[in-house]
Amino acid sequence: MLYRENGQFKTTYAADQQIFTITQDKWFVIAVIAFAFIGVPMIADEYMFRAILIPFLILALAALGVNLLVGYCGQITLGAGAFMAVGAYAAYNFQIRIDGMPLIAAVLLGGLTSAGIGIIFGIPSLRVRGLYLAVATLAAQFFCDWAFLRIQWFTNNSSSGSVSISNLQVFGWTIDAPVEKYLFCLVFIVLFALLAKNLTRATMGRQWMAIRDMDVAAEVIGIRPMYAKLSAFAVSSFFVGVAGALWGFVHLGSWEPAAFSVDRSFQLLFMVIIGGMGSIFGSFIGAAFIVILPIFLNQFLPALGSIVGVTISTAAVSHAELIIFGSLIVFFLIVEPHGLARLWAIAKEKLRLWPFPH
Amino acid sequence: MKLRALALAAAISAVGLTSATVSTSAVAQAKEQFFPVLVYRTGAYAANGNPWANGYVDYLKLVNAKGGINGVKLSFEECETAYATDRGVECYERLKGKGATVFQPLSTGVTFALTEKAPVDKIPLITAGYGRSESQDGSVFTWNFPLLGTYWVGADVAIQYIAKQAGGLDKLKGKKIALVYHDSPFGKEPIPALQERAKMHGFELQLLPVAHPGVEQKATWLQIRQSKPDNVLLWGWGVMNSTALKEAQATGYPREKMTGIWWAGAEPDVKDVGAGAKGYNALALQHSAEPNAKVVKDMLDMVHAKGQGTGPKEEVGSVLYMRGMLSAMLSVEGVRKAQERYGKGKVMTGEQTRWGLENLNLDQKTLDGMGFAGVMRPVQTSCLDHMGASWVRIQTWDGAKWVPANDWYQADEKLLRGMVMNASRKYAEEKKITPRTPEQCKL
Numbered sequence: 001m002l003y004r005e006n007g008q009f010k011t012t013y014a015a016d017q018q019i020f021t022i023t024q025d026k027w028f029v030i031a032v033i034a035f036a037f038i039g040v041p042m043i044a045d046e047y048m049f050r051a052i053l054i055p056f057l058i059l060a061l062a063a064l065g066v067n068l069l070v071g072y073c074g075q076i077t078l079g080a081g082a083f084m085a086v087g088a089y090a091a092y093n094f095q096i097r098i099d100g101m102p103l104i105a106a107v108l109l110g111g112l113t114s115a116g117i118g119i120i121f122g123i124p125s126l127r128v129r130g131l132y133l134a135v136a137t138l139a140a141q142f143f144c145d146w147a148f149l150r151i152q153w154f155t156n157n158s159s160s161g162s163v164s165i166s167n168l169q170v171f172g173w174t175i176d177a178p179v180e181k182y183l184f185c186l187v188f189i190v191l192f193a194l195l196a197k198n199l200t201r202a203t204m205g206r207q208w209m210a211i212r213d214m215d216v217a218a219e220v221i222g223i224r225p226m227y228a229k230l231s232a233f234a235v236s237s238f239f240v241g242v243a244g245a246l247w248g249f250v251h252l253g254s255w256e257p258a259a260f261s262v263d264r265s266f267q268l269l270f271m272v273i274i275g276g277m278g279s280i281f282g283s284f285i286g287a288a289f290i291v292i293l294p295i296f297l298n299q300f301l302p303a304l305g306s307i308v309g310v311t312i313s314t315a316a317v318s319h320a321e322l323i324i325f326g327s328l329i330v331f332f333l334i335v336e337p338h339g340l341a342r343l344w345a346i347a348k349e350k351l352r353l354w355p356f357p358h
Numbered sequence: 359m360k361l362r363a364l365a366l367a368a369a370i371s372a373v374g375l376t377s378a379t380v381s382t383s384a385v386a387q388a389k390e391q392f393f394p395v396l397v398y399r400t401g402a403y404a405a406n407g408n409p410w411a412n413g414y415v416d417y418l419k420l421v422n423a424k425g426g427i428n429g430v431k432l433s434f435e436e437c438e439t440a441y442a443t444d445r446g447v448e449c450y451e452r453l454k455g456k457g458a459t460v461f462q463p464l465s466t467g468v469t470f471a472l473t474e475k476a477p478v479d480k481i482p483l484i485t486a487g488y489g490r491s492e493s494q495d496g497s498v499f500t501w502n503f504p505l506l507g508t509y510w511v512g513a514d515v516a517i518q519y520i521a522k523q524a525g526g527l528d529k530l531k532g533k534k535i536a537l538v539y540h541d542s543p544f545g546k547e548p549i550p551a552l553q554e555r556a557k558m559h560g561f562e563l564q565l566l567p568v569a570h571p572g573v574e575q576k577a578t579w580l581q582i583r584q585s586k587p588d589n590v591l592l593w594g595w596g597v598m599n600s601t602a603l604k605e606a607q608a609t610g611y612p613r614e615k616m617t618g619i620w621w622a623g624a625e626p627d628v629k630d631v632g633a634g635a636k637g638y639n640a641l642a643l644q645h646s647a648e649p650n651a652k653v654v655k656d657m658l659d660m661v662h663a664k665g666q667g668t669g670p671k672e673e674v675g676s677v678l679y680m681r682g683m684l685s686a687m688l689s690v691e692g693v694r695k696a697q698e699r700y701g702k703g704k705v706m707t708g709e710q711t712r713w714g715l716e717n718l719n720l721d722q723k724t725l726d727g728m729g730f731a732g733v734m735r736p737v738q739t740s741c742l743d744h745m746g747a748s749w750v751r752i753q754t755w756d757g758a759k760w761v762p763a764n765d766w767y768q769a770d771e772k773l774l775r776g777m778v779m780n781a782s783r784k785y786a787e788e789k790k791i792t793p794r795t796p797e798q799c800k801l
Contacts, residue, residue, distance in 0.1 A: 051451040055444070149541060149567070159550045159781075160490070160543035162470045166789055176478075252447070253474040256467060256543055258570065259443060295448060298438065314411075314436040315399035322400075 004352065019197055036186055041179045049178035052292060057185040058246045060287035063271040064189075064196055064280065065239025070269065071277035072200055073232035074212030075125050076133055079140030080240050081264035082121075085257060086144060087114040087241025088248035089154050092163055095249075096156060103170050107188075107245040114241020115234040117144075122233030126226055129215075141262050148257040164254030181250050188246060192239060197280050199235065208232050209278075240268075274332060276339025285340040293328070297321040390433040391426075391693055391705050393418055393686075394453035396463045401440035402571035403596035405626040406678055410464060411436070412669030413682025416661055417690070419668075420653075423660040427694050428702045443467045450475065459711050460484055460689045466544035469502075476501040481708035482692070482715055486685045487512075487620055487643045491547055492781035496716060496744040497793040499782065503715050503744045505688050505737065507643055510777065511769040512619050513548035513591075515641060515750040517555045518767055519617060520589050531560040536587035538578060538594070538602060541567040545593045548619070552591075554777060572598025579605040592618040592640075599627035603635045613638040620750075624677035628755045636757040642677075644734040645684065646753040646762035649675035653683065653729030677760060684734065692718060716741055735766070741799030748774075 003024040010016045020026040044053060066080045091110025095101050117140070124136040148154050148161075155163050168175040168184075175184050199205050207228040210218035219225055248255045267290055275286020298321050305312040312320070336343045350357075395418075397411035398404060418432045426432060435456065437449035446468035450461060460482045463469050469489040476483045477500060484503045485493070491510040493502035520535065521527040537552060539545030549565065556563040564587055566578045572594055579602075582590065590611065592602055599622040606613055614637040618627070623640025625647070648654060654675040662671050673679050689711075696706045696714030706714070718739045725734060737746040748769040753762040786793055 045455070047451045047455050051448040055448075160466075160470070160546045162467070162543045164470065164474060164788075166474060252443070252471055254470045255443070256470070258467060258542060261570075299452075313399070314397060314438050315404075315408075318400040318438045318440065 019201075033190060036190075037183070041183065044179075044182075046178050049182045052295065053182055054178070054185055054251050055247075056287055056291045057182070057189050058243050058251055059268070059271065059291055060284045061185075061189050061192055061246070062240050062243035062268050063275065063283040063287045064193060065236045065241075065243060066268045067272045067275075067277065067279070067283045068196060068199070068208070068239065069232050069236035070272050071279065071282070072205060072212060073208035073229065073236075075122075075229060075232060076130060076269075077137040077236070078134050078262070078265050078269065079121060079137035079144075080268040081260045081262060082140040082144035083114045083118055083237045083240040084244030084247060084264060085148055085260035086117045086237075087111055087244030088255065088260065089148055089163075090114065090241070091245035092165060092248065093154065093156070095165060103168055103175075103249070107242055107249065110245035111238045111242035114244065115238040118233045118237025118241075119230050122230050122237075125229045125233065138262070138265075141265055145257055145261065160256075162254060162256045163248075165249050166253060168249060175250070185246055185250055188242065192242070193280060196239070200280070204228075204231060204235075212278075270329070274329060274339055276341025279339065279341035281344070282339050282341030285344070289340065294321055294325055297324055389705060390431050391459055392457045393432055393434040393689060394449075394456070394458045394461060395434050395436045396439050396446060396449050396453075396461065396465075396468070397436050398439050398441045398464070400438060401442070403441045406596050406621070406624060407441070407464065408669065409624070409626070409673050409676055409678040410682040410685075412667075412673060413679035414462070414686045415668045415682075416657055416674070416679075417683040417686035419661050419666055420657055421686075421690055423664075423666075427690060428697055430693075430697075430703060430705055432690070439463070439465065439468065441465050441467075443471050447471050447475075454479055454481060457705075457707075459693060459706065459708060460715070462486070462685050462689065464488070464685075466490075466547065467542060470543055473499070473502060479708070480712075482712040484685065484688055484692075484715070486688055487681065488544065491551070492778050492785060494743060494745040494778050495782035495793075496739075496741050497782075497795075497799070498786045498791055499744065500794065501712060503688075503739070505715075505718075505739070505744070505746050506684070506734075507620075507748055507750065507769075508745060509544075509547035509593075509619070510551035510774050511745075511748045511750065512641055513551035514555065514769040514774060515748075515767040516591055516617050516619070517552065517559075518770075519639075519641075519752055521559070524588075527559055533561040533589070534564060534585065534587040535561055535589045535591060536564040536566055536582055536585070537591045538566045538568060538575075538582075539591075540572060540594050540598055541569050544595060544621075548591075548593060550777065550781075551774070554773065558773075568594070568598055568602075571596060573601050575601050575605050579609045579611070582611060583609045588615065590616045592616055592622045594618070594622045594627075596626075598622075600630050603628065603631045603638060607631065607634040617641070617752075620681075623753055623760065624681075625760070626678070633757045635755050638755045639752055640755075640760075642751040642753040642760075642762055643681065643684075644747075644749050644751065645677075645680045646751065647675060647677045647760045648680050648733050651675070651680075651729060651733045652731060653733070654680075656729055657683075680733065684730075687728070687730070688715075688718075688737075691720060695719075715739065716744070718746060741794065741796070 005022045008023060020029060062084060069075050069077055087110040090113035091106045094109045095106040121137060121140040125133050128136055155161055175181055207223045210223050211228045215225055271286035271290050274289055276282025301317045301320055302312055395414055398407035418434050422432050437453055439446040439449050446463055450472055458481050462484045466488050469485050472483055482501050482503060484505055486505045487507050489504045491508035493499035493504050494508055521530050552563050566581060568575055568578055594602055613635055616638050618640035620641045620643040628635040657674055661667055692711050692715035693706050695718055696710040700710045716739055720737045722736050735749045739746040750767045751762050753760045
């Protein structure tokens, strides 16, 4: 209805290998990104930036990382929160221990450290699979929680165990205002999403998917499981680690290990499952669903109550929020087990035929 | 899913989103002093968060019933944090846009996060009886007000109390004191002060962390059973406290030798244990349960009798309810003081309130006049001292209620001042803050 690919012929291999083969799709995505860079800073207020957009972007990046591992390579992980913590604390230590460390370098080094730790905790994946692997990665979570709580060196001997960072600067540009923080995160997420998209279309991503679909068959056609699985762990942990560093530096500013507890790991896994496994776009919708919906419900319910003329107590709102949130998760999983991204794809399919379905 | 259903869902969520944005941008009325209230009425710490929140809100209602602050009515809005740092930050961002006067997060974790944000937004942060201990130094922590006491004060007084039981500070030598603490910034705060005291008096400090939320303490109490410390300090919050007391009962550790921080000394902590907690001591942040105070009577007459009470009537006057009331009172008095300088009957901004809090001077006569006779002692803050008072009492659970002892303790000012200055200077250096000079203080 809105658009069709009729008449768009691919005449070169380059045209066939585009990320978005349909012109309208390409322009739509470019328009969305342009809007995020130019339009959003003009209309969003401080609350929108600090409480909704920045957490959404950073957690979407983390979900993207988890999706590479869980959705593309089929290795279930419950250690994502730990890798976020590694990224955050590593970046913190690089930042304060090395004089004149540039911010971006610290964040990326945090990601690299996390990738290294990810490889170590990915080793069990060579032997165990599925739920057993999930339990094995849970070990990463508990180990990191322990390490950052107990080993004083990681927190620079802070007596309370809480570390903080301030005065973020990139090439003399002080990232201070919410809109600057938003743009800083946005640059990261756009670049990393592009990277992820290309990775999954390249050799590495194809190897991951082969392993996911059937690892014995993949091995038979010449894919090395060790390389494929560990590279998935490394890349995924790198993404998650960078997200962790951003979460600590840009969003919280001051944090303790509880910010990266096992709840965070579950949250990230749920984002991937609800958003859509094996879908870049799904990571974003999943993150939006999990980050924004509870906050939205929390504000919408009292507003709804006041329209009807009922004052709902704070506790009742919180309980209702959890109930509705939980039921929506169940609802969406029943209606579409492949996640919200699949729902979106179906909607597009239907719209193509509308208003004249077969 | 059918296309129609999908379109419908999209439309409904769009409408919902719009209405939510509209409702958040609705600004508080101009002539009212707006108090954001961060609470946790759900989650693992709800049992303790509830009475505090009810006391806080009820006091604001009481002030309104008495005619407001020089005629300025108070408005307030609650936001649920569930004791989680990220939700706390979200609440802060949500409510600050409505012209927030002062924030009281009732969580040390959230306090750490907001300490970075408060100077930027110019909103004072009151942390009565919690928060960062070094934030007592107002020259560096311009916007933090750990009024009435910090955890270092608590730790110091707890040691003084134990020494008194033992017969003097010199008797502490060779003793073993275990700290059972909530493994979070809240629980870790007292450690430096305790270590300092341990060095001075030669007692051994045993650190026993308990993971959030604190229902699993078997291993901790097994360690206590093995090492047999002379005293146990309990630095817990919420369900951790009652669990610790039950475990102490199970392992046969005498409750008389346990001393809790003021957050481990309220009714929800001991009620379930009942007679099993008999003899357990806890610090009282000046007040204990005060069912006979005049302000409590006022509250029952002017708020609860009119059906305006937030929580159940029985709760009024309980320890945490009183703490909530005191916290609210400190905010309100800060605004009142600010009005003296910036104009009576006007709505104060966060910056003006900060001045009020920094020049707070509540003498006994004022306090008695407000109905706080016997509840608390005078508080006087200054630019350099954002704490104002460090009076602490000891209260004992007799199996049915908290009984405060008559002697008052005060933290060793000389000892703590040095620690506060060291820690705050270190913070200032890290954050590149230039401490305010006495001249700047006068502004």
